[in-house]
Amino acid sequence: MSGKAVEKAVYLGTFAHSKSLKELEIAHDAAIFVDESGKIVAVERGVADEAAAKSFFPKLNWTESQEKPIQIIKSKEEQFFFPGFIDTHIHASQYPNAGIFGKSTLLDWLNTYTFPLESSLSSLPTAHRVYARVIARTLSHGTTTAAYYATISVPATNLLADLCLAAGQRALIGRCCMDSLAPDYYRDAGPEESIAHTRATIAHIASIDPTHAIVKPIITPRFAPSCSSQLLTGLGKLQKETGLPVQTHISENKREIDLVAELFPQSKSYAEVYDSHGLLGPKTVLAHAVHITDEERALIKERGAGISHCPVSNAALSSGMAAVRTWLDDGINVGLGTDVSGGYSPSVLEAVRQALMCSRNLAMGEGGEEAERRKLSVEEALYLGTLGGAKVVGMEGRVGAFEVGMEWDAQLVGMEEVGLEGGFEGADGGAVDIFGWESWENKLAKWVFNGDDRNTLAVWVRGRLVHERRS
Known part of the structure; x- marks a missing residue:
């Protein structure tokens, strides 16, 4: 059946x-x-x-x-x-590592666990084995839409799109763009290659699903530290040309924020790095945002970008607790992400309950009415996993x-x-x-x-x- x-x-x-x-x-x-x-x-x-x-x-x-x-x-x-649940941030290529993060923080975890695994998916049989299982597993948890990060490999990323279409899972498919601050064995040779390879995946998805009824490409600079300014500029121009959505990471970890400030000294903030390169807009999905400043929140709101709250991985990697209530009060669109494999579970329902627990943990540091206000309700958390997620990935009025x-x-x-x-x-x-x-x-x-x-x-x-x- x-x-x-x-x-x-x-x-x-x-x-x-x-x-x-x-x-x-x-x-x-x-x-x-x-x-x-x-x-x-x-x-x-x-x-x-x-x-x-x-x-x-x-x-x-x-x-x-x-x-x-x-x-x-x-x-x-x-x-x-x-x-159906909408997972606004998940790394399909990392699924075999779900639950494996040791004692690492973000940057150590990337080098120890993530990059070696992702690079192995240049083998299409390996990629098929991983991608087929993560699609089956997320569907079994009720995820009908997923914003997937793949790898730098065009054939493997195209395979993920093929498999999502065949399985019937609605998906945004992103080939990871990264031409700096990554191992030599797993990076784009330069901005020109990265953009050309991204165009190749965009063309492939157009050939298998011309109207993007089920599968749609999404421009994916992995995160600012792994992208040169030239690459970010080129991806910003590609977004303007194609009108496609963008997904990336922001302010997940304090060491990461310090690194961004060192690499992009001309920008006042992490959010401004993306904004100055034409990558912050109403079709942008920003994952984590744990440590964004008041000024960054205002900029994100002004540009109409959405945030993917990833409470499971934020806790697993000791990144911090995101103040979701503040985002919602600002009128920012917020959805939920499993962030496999920083997150241990492919279940958005798990993200729903961990979002509830994260809000309660934050409330413990407050008193009186403010403590109660901080806490998300069951109704609000379920909204984030469905209708809120639909707004974040640009599908409002269509699903959720x-x-x-x-x-x-x-x-x-x-x-x-x-x-x-x-x-x-x-x-x-x-x-x-x-x-x-x-x-x-x-x-x-x-x-x-x-x-x-x-x-x-x-x-x-x-x-x-x-x-x-x-x-």
């Missing part, structure tokens, strides 16, 4: 999605109608069964036939439909929620109801136990803090079933 296109489909049951940063809507006895292009064409309430759903077919000019049946998928008790005109990127989440025997019969339905007294707000909170991929029963991208959990 997985991977097969659906002509038209109706989804019935319970739905949860973000309406805004503060509001998470939970709707029961609802129906969402999805056409053959994967777009939501109607959302109806008070639809309890198939017969009620079919009564809307004439209104939509839908007709059933044996050749083109309309599939009806209904959530069961303790199940709900939720938008269940509204007419959006595409059906969704996951079916199931939780286990504990029987009268108290669970002695076994607990193989995931880590979320439901006892029957919980409100639906309680149930979603239990899923956020206890859930994992065992709770992700099915995943769709643009109406296509791309993952189904084996029973």
Whole structure:
């Protein structure tokens, strides 16, 4: 069943999605109608069964036939439909190292673990093995869109795009650009080569997905220290020429910030380095931003760039705790990133709960009302993992929620109801136990803090079933 296109489909049951940063809507006895292009064409309430759903077919000019049946998928008790997660920052090439970071800080970790692994993916069989697994794994965790960093290898980066398209995962694919401050065995020969190779990947993706319906290229200067000023300038011109999005890192680690100041003394800040090279704009995704200054925040807001909050890797590499509430108060678009493999998990749900814990850790240093204000709510963290992420990667109005005109990127989440025997019969339905007294707000909170991929029963991208959990 997985991977097969659906002509038209109706989804019935319970739905949860973000309406805004503060509001998470939970709707029961609802129906969402999805056409053959994967777009939501109607959302109806008070639809309890198939017969009620079919009564809307004439209104939509839908007709059933044996050749083109309309599939009806209904959530069961303790199940709900939720938008697919959007991972705004993940290194596909680093997946084999997930959970391996030792006692390193960022710059040591890059040289010890990351660059050797990434360079090994110039072997296409190795790249295929790694990329196929990270796509499968992220889909199994409900990630329907991922902003991937690949490597400097054009063939391997193109392979990642091919595999995402074949699997049906929506993806932004970035060939890493880096012509300085990297090992001799793993760097671009110079800015001209780096830009030419980036153009080659852009052309390849245009050849396999001309409208960027599923796969889209994203210009990817790894981070300022690994790029010469000439390369950053060239990539800024390429962005202006193509209109493509940009992804990079900023202010993840204090040693890194000091290095940027040393390498780019003419710039007042890390953010200004990107801005002065034409790389800071409304299509820019800035990962981490843990230590950005007030002036940098103002510049990021003015340029309309978004931030990918990566709480798992920020903690794992001892980089620091990001003040997400401040960003949100400033009106900056914020999404969540797993940052595999600095982050140990490919699960955006893990990033959701760690964003919650990071905000609580920050609140411990405050008092009174300010401490409460610092803390993110479950509703806010889920927004960051869906609708907030959609804004960061330039897909607002297209994915991240269940509204007419959006595409059906969704996951079916199931939780286990504990029987009268108290669970002695076994607990193989995931880590979320439901006892029957919980409100639906309680149930979603239990899923956020206890859930994992065992709770992700099915995943769709643009109406296509791309993952189904084996029973």
